Amino acid sequence: MSRIIRWLPSLRIHSWGGFGSQLYVAYLIIRIQQKFPKRRIKVIIHTSGVTARSQEFDFSPLNVSVVTVDDFSRKQETTTLQRNTKVKRVFWLYFKEVSKFFIEYSRLQVSANDESSFLRIWMGTLTTRGHYTGLKRNESALESLYALLSSNVQVNSSNLIWGVTSIHFRLGDLLSLEGKHPVSASRVEDLISKYGLSKTPLYIFSDSERIHFESHSENSECWKAAEYNRLPPIDTLLRCVNSENFIGTTAKLSLWIAIFRSTLFNRVSFLPNELRWSIEEDENIHWF
Numbered sequence: 001m002s003r004i005i006r007w008l009p010s011l012r013i014h015s016w017g018g019f020g021s022q023l024y025v026a027y028l029i030i031r032i033q034q035k036f037p038k039r040r041i042k043v044i045i046h047t048s049g050v051t052a053r054s055q056e057f058d059f060s061p062l063n064v065s066v067v068t069v070d071d072f073s074r075k076q077e078t079t080t081l082q083r084n085t086k087v088k089r090v091f092w093l094y095f096k097e098v099s100k101f102f103i104e105y106s107r108l109q110v111s112a113n114d115e116s117s118f119l120r121i122w123m124g125t126l127t128t129r130g131h132y133t134g135l136k137r138n139e140s141a142l143e144s145l146y147a148l149l150s151s152n153v154q155v156n157s158s159n160l161i162w163g164v165t166s167i168h169f170r171l172g173d174l175l176s177l178e179g180k181h182p183v184s185a186s187r188v189e190d191l192i193s194k195y196g197l198s199k200t201p202l203y204i205f206s207d208s209e210r211i212h213f214e215s216h217s218e219n220s221e222c223w224k225a226a227e228y229n230r231l232p233p234i235d236t237l238l239r240c241v242n243s244e245n246f247i248g249t250t251a252k253l254s255l256w257i258a259i260f261r262s263t264l265f266n267r268v269s270f271l272p273n274e275l276r277w278s279i280e281e282d283e284n285i286h287w288f
Contacts, residue, residue: 010042010065012127016049019233020252022057023145024132028112029062030141036123041065047072050180051173056233061148133252133278142263146241153234164201165192166243167226168236170251171208171216183249183272185217191270191288192222197245202226205236241265250274258285 011032015025022045029041041064045055052072059066109127112118114134121128167188174182192198203226206213210228217223229236233253240246240257246269248254255278258269262284270286271279279285 006038006040008040008123009126010040011125012042012044014044014046014127014129016046016053016131017252018053019056020254020256021131022055022059023252023256024135026057026059026062026148027141027145028118028128028132028135029059029064030144031118031135031138032121033062034138034141035121039123042067044069050177058152061151133255136280137259137263139263142260146260146264149234149237153238161203161239161243164203164243165197165245165247166203166205166240167247168240168249168251168254168257169204169206169213170249170254171206171212174250175208175212175216182216183274185213185220185223187272187288188247188249189220189222191247195245195270197247198222200244203229203239203243205229205231205240207233241267246270248272248275255279258282 013025013028013032015022025043029043032039032041041062043059043064043066045053045066045068047053047068048071055066055068107120107122107125109129110117110120110125111130112121112128112132112135113130115136117130118135169182169185169188171182174180192202202223204213204223206228207230209230213228214223229239231239237253237257237260241260246257246261246267248258248269248271250272254271255275258271259279261267261269262282266284268284268286270288273287276287
């Protein structure tokens with residue numbers, strides 16, 4: 001078996017999105033390596049999306065190769081297709097559907113978006129293309145991923161901020177994208193008040209400058225005494241995992257923080273209802 005695997009082309013795992021999405025890719029890699037220890041893997045980082053993306057997670061400790069495909073600006077495909085004749089369009093769409101059916105039926109390509117799809121991966125699978133968010137939690141794989149994250153950042157007293165309430169407030173491009181909005185600051189305030197979380201120091205972790213957060217929160221009294229942090233995502237993750245209370249917003253990084261807190265440390269987290277679709281029920285995750 002190992003001799004056959006050695007001669008197979010690398011399993012290509014496609015990745016879209018930022019750090020949180022790339023954590024799902026890393027988790028999928030660990031799961032595949034548990035299943036096929038000798039399988040060669042190549043990660044394809046796509047820059048395309050609503051905003052341009054780049055590699056934010058260091059995959060090198062997983063012993064995989066990584067290539068970046070700069071396809072953010074390549075949005076002419078639909079326009080080009082419309083210029084073709086109707087016959088050509090129909091033929092091309094039919095060809096794509098037949099090809100898609102063949103590669104999925106043969107399991108050459110698998111989405112791996114959930115556990116049933118992941119179980120279809122076999123020795124001959126050549127590519128995965130998906131978001132991978134519906135994979136079940138495998139405790140040993142999560143332990144390996146968290147250990148990998150911890151090894152990349154020195155865990156010292158500055159990471160261990162027990163006794164505080166940490167809030168991961170994703171703003172970034174949500175402040176400017178049409179049709180997308182960050183979780184309102186007043187909604188988080190209501191949660192803090194409901195559970196009496198203001199009794200502990202508040203630590204805010206965001207991807208935006210404080211001035212943008214203050215504008216979003218309308219400089220409410222609730223936030224004036226809070227400590228504001230704009231850190232690399234891996235530092236944000238470790239600090240939030242190790243805090244007493246955690247409130248997340250609509251970001252995959254918030255999801256990962258809650259997953260690690262619950263599965264590895266049995267700690268409670270608060271997540272917005274908008275993320276409910278992407279995670280299995282968990283008594284340690286409270287929705288707001």
